[in-house]
Amino acid sequence: MNDAPFWAGHSSECDTSELKKTKAWKKYHDATFESELKAKTLGVSENVGDGSESVLIGQIDINKKQEAIQFFGEQIRNSEIEKLYVIDKDGNVYYNEGDKDTVSIGNLDLTDCTVLHNHPKSNGIVSFGEDDFMAIRDRGVADWHLVNEQYNYYARCIKPMDRVIYNQAWLWYYEDIERYGITGEMQHMIMESLQRRGYIIYERKKINTRPKR
Secondary structure, eight states, X not given: OOOSOTTSOOOOTTOOHHHHTSHHHHHHHHHHHHHHHHHHHTTGGGXXXXXXXXXXXXXXXXXXXXXXXXXXXXXXXXXXXXXEEEEOTTXXXXXXXXXXXXXXXXXXXXTTOEEEEEOOGGGOSOOSOHHHHHHHHHSOSOEEEEEXXXXXXXXXXXXXXXXXXXXXXXXXXXXXXXXXOXXXXXXXXXXXXXXXXXXXXXXXXXXXXXXXX
């Protein structure tokens, strides 16, 4: 039995510093990393029990975390149910599945973790909601990523929000409508209101939905 962590990449005696500088090496390395992720995520649903706890499914090279986030995000972006990945500071990857409205993180300590989940089309094209807000507020300082059919979202708490309830965030959103005359998707605007008051870092990015040539 091989105890080496999977997804962590490979090394070879013929890997020289000059070879690694070439475009061909980068293309090979990126393709290898993605194929390893794909191999380990096929059939991952079989590892999920009753959905109450996220389950450990493997480990990635933590230096490739951004590539993993992008890959996992594309895997779950168009899912009809909510799915979740958590990557901890050591590169351990946890996974869970929920239903059309919710997914459970379980009892994981999320401090210094990266949390990624999706919102299905049936929920509408919406940002982080009330349940997400409470998790961001209460579950330790982490990087939160969300995907849907049109956007990538990111949030991180930078000032304690333990005394902020969602109704207060909702009232700030209404204050900002009156003050700035802005309109848009409510959950997105609530997150922007929290950002204006210094509680979070937040961004929403439109994805490119045009087919590749």
